[in-house]
Amino acid sequence: MSPLTSLLRRTPARAGAPGAAAPSAGATLPSADAPSRGGLVEIRGVHKAFGDLEVLRGIDLTIEPGEVTVILGPSGSGKSTLLRAINHLEPVTSGLISVDGEVIGYRRDGDLLHELREPEVLRQRTAIGMVFQSFNLFAHMTALANVAEAPRRALGVNRKEAEAQARELLALVGLSEKEGAYPRQLSGGQQQRVAIARALALRPKVLLFDEPTSALDPELVEEVLSVIRSLASAGTTLVIVTHEISFARDVADTVVFMDQGRIVEQGPPAQVIDHPAHERTRTFLQRVRTGADAPVDAEPAGPADPSGPAGPDASPADHPRSHSPEDLR
Numbered sequence: 001m002s003p004l005t006s007l008l009r010r011t012p013a014r015a016g017a018p019g020a021a022a023p024s025a026g027a028t029l030p031s032a033d034a035p036s037r038g039g040l041v042e043i044r045g046v047h048k049a050f051g052d053l054e055v056l057r058g059i060d061l062t063i064e065p066g067e068v069t070v071i072l073g074p075s076g077s078g079k080s081t082l083l084r085a086i087n088h089l090e091p092v093t094s095g096l097i098s099v100d101g102e103v104i105g106y107r108r109d110g111d112l113l114h115e116l117r118e119p120e121v122l123r124q125r126t127a128i129g130m131v132f133q134s135f136n137l138f139a140h141m142t143a144l145a146n147v148a149e150a151p152r153r154a155l156g157v158n159r160k161e162a163e164a165q166a167r168e169l170l171a172l173v174g175l176s177e178k179e180g181a182y183p184r185q186l187s188g189g190q191q192q193r194v195a196i197a198r199a200l201a202l203r204p205k206v207l208l209f210d211e212p213t214s215a216l217d218p219e220l221v222e223e224v225l226s227v228i229r230s231l232a233s234a235g236t237t238l239v240i241v242t243h244e245i246s247f248a249r250d251v252a253d254t255v256v257f258m259d260q261g262r263i264v265e266q267g268p269p270a271q272v273i274d275h276p277a278h279e280r281t282r283t284f285l286q287r288v289r290t291g292a293d294a295p296v297d298a299e300p301a302g303p304a305d306p307s308g309p310a311g312p313d314a315s316p317a318d319h320p321r322s323h324s325p326e327d328l329r
């Protein structure tokens with residue numbers, strides 16, 4: 001942890017305060033063929049505790065723009081918490097996370113950190129998309145409407161433009177035929193591809209995936225992985241939590257192995273996956289390969305944020321670890 005970081009003190013945001021970053025009525029989206037830009041993610045001395053339970057115990061990680069980082073680790077090691085901290089779904093206890101130099105979730109004022117108000121956090125989150133294990137689509141909206149929703153709501157883009165872009169994104173994930181389908185009419189793999197298209201709709205600099213295939217039947221996994229693979233070469237910074245080791249080897253620039261809230265080792269897949277330096281990494285990889293470390297439970301649903309609305313099929317009541325916007329204060 002940097003000395004500065006350890007000195008920084010935090011103040012909570014005040015609820016209902018003015019200063020909302022309201023969507024502008026005439027906003028436009030970058031064109032679909034605009035060059036992709038990946039964000040630089042810097043994680044410095046991050047600790048996170050839930051009561052007495054210290055879940056992240058000093059995470060330092062630099063994720064270079066446009067790179068693909070895969071996070072591996074046993075259940076409970078803090079992978080989801082770290083991902084959720086990157087877009088401030090989970091405020092950290094100490095330390096700093098920044099994207100392209102902008103501190104996420106806080107405003108710096110001397111050695112004080114003031115937690116940002118919700119509208120400001122939502123603005124930051126438009127640059128940091130998230131794809132959850134449980135899709136979190138709006139059940140009452142078609143695939144097209146699910147994808148068009150965030151730009152309309154978060155950026156104030158008009159319906160025609162948002163839908164035109166949504167069509168391009170559905171084509172990108174191979175679902176042009178399904179734009180009028182509701183989530184219940186789609187397979188799990190198709191729903192997850194809609195969720196990916198939706199996350200892309202705000203043209204994020206950073207895209208976070210939390211076990212995007214672990215809720216899928218085995219025969220549907222590859223269709224989702226191949227969409228993620230195609231994003232990997234498109235320039236967006238990707239951070240992926242997965243148990244798919246061969247996919248990780250294939251797609252990752254950097255593999256990070258976490259255990260008990262710490263990074264045990266990190267490096268290129270040829271190093272961490274094929275020649276791990278630590279016994280804990282070796283044991284974990286062995287267990288995953290034999291299916292002994294399969295995830296035990298569904299991931300929490302996301303809150304109602306612009307990049308990942310929690311639909312009725314993934315309401316906060318479904319999971320005790322879900323967060324409402326109130327939790328962001």
Ligand SMILES: Nc1ncnc2c1ncn2[C@@H]1O[C@H](COP(=O)(O)OP(=O)(O)OP(=O)(O)O)[C@@H](O)[C@H]1O
Pocket residue numbers: 050053055073074075076077078079080081082295296297320321
């Ligand atoms: N909101 C919360 N309140 C209390 N404890 C929590 C909360 N969220 C996570 N935890 C605890 O923090 C620890 C890390 O959880 P996390 O979800 O980050 O693990 P994970 O590495 O993603 O595991 P998995 O592979 O099972 O998804 C666990 O012990 C979990 O029970």
Ligand SMILES: [Mg+2]
Pocket residue numbers: 079080081210299
């Ligand atoms: Mg998890």
